[in-house]
Amino acid sequence: MYALxxxxxxxxxxxxxxxxxxxxxxxxxMTCLSIVGRALVPFGIGPGPVRGIYDYTEIGVAVAIxxxxxxxxxxRGHASVDIFKPHFAPVVNRLLDLAMxxxxxxxxxxGAQRLWxxxxxxxxxGETTLIAQVPVWQGYAASLVGAVAFALVAAFCVLRxxxxxxxxxxxxxGHV
Numbered sequence: 663m664y665a666l667x668x669x670x671x672x673x674x675x676x677x678x679x680x681x682x683x684x685x686x687x688x689x690x691x692m693t694c695l696s697i698v699g700r701a702l703v704p705f706g707i708g709p710g711p712v713r714g715i716y717d718y719t720e721i722g723v724a725v726a727i728x729x730x731x732x733x734x735x736x737x738r739g740h741a742s743v744d745i746f747k748p749h750f751a752p753v754v755n756r757l758l759d760l761a762m763x764x765x766x767x768x769x770x771x772x773g774a775q776r777l778w779x780x781x782x783x784x785x786x787x788g789e790t791t792l793i794a795q796v797p798v799w800q801g802y803a804a805s806l807v808g809a810v811a812f813a814l815v816a817a818f819c820v821l822r823x824x825x826x827x828x829x830x831x832x833x834x835x836g837h838v
Contacts, residue, residue: 664825671818675732678811682729689722714794721791721801728808732815735766753830760823767820770813777806 696715702708712718734740742762747755781802789798 664821667818667821671732671736671815674811675736675815678729678731678808679733682726682808685722685726685729689719689726692718714791714796717791717794717796721796721804724801725804725808728805728812731770731808731812735770735812735815735819738819740766753827756823756827756830760820760827763816763819763823767813767816770809770816774806774809774813777802777809781806 692712693715695709696712699709700711703710738759747758750758781799784802785797785799790796791798
């Protein structure tokens, strides 16, 4: 059962990271198109700048950041203070890993819940971006996908750390 959950968490994390990367590439391409379009306007050629590029960039980067959180959590890539780890006993390090994974799971749950409430609020009031007039709730909804994936992967990481603590060593994937 653990191996299945590990594969599911890995696939969720990789899929959201891939989607976030594709989104950033799209934003980069759109920004380049806007810059080139703006540069060609004085010559009377080209499409001109992309209308609302700032709005699209703002939403896209936020969505991408949330999309990268699951892979970061799965690979223990979040900031940590490891200066004392070599001096602690392995069991203490595994206990600290469990505590930090549990804390990140709490952060993920709170973040997803707040995004959900924010999305409902923005949808209720019909708020839109300034230039492109994109409904703001759509950015919240897209970010919520990454936030929920983050919570699911963080829950698996708690299980992984608890299992490593109970077994007294690394899990089969080599995580300590």
